[in-house]
Amino acid sequence: MLIPVRCFTCGTIVGDKWESYVQMKESDPQRSVQEILDELKLKKVCCRRMIISQTNLIETILPYKK
Ligand SMILES: [Zn+2]
Known part of the structure; x- marks a missing residue:
């Protein structure tokens, strides 16, 4: 869904x-998720998991909208 x-x-x-x-x-698939999250200044575990666990399903769900 949406973040x-x-x-x-x-x-x-x-x-x-x-x-x-x-x-x-x-832009750089070789870069680790850890580095990216550090650069975005997401230091707490609870905030990092929000980004890591996000899956964009909106395009999958849209065709089933009434
Ligand atoms: Zn948090």
Whole structure:
């Protein structure tokens, strides 16, 4: 689905970091997720998991919309 705007646990805004994360991941696929999250200044485990565990399913679900 869409990335949640805030971290479920601590409330830090993570929604604005998703686009940057995807762009950085695509521009250099060899780069580790750890480095990218560090550069995005996501230091807490709870915030990092919001980005790591995100799966964009919106394109999969849209055809089933009434
Ligand atoms: Zn958090």
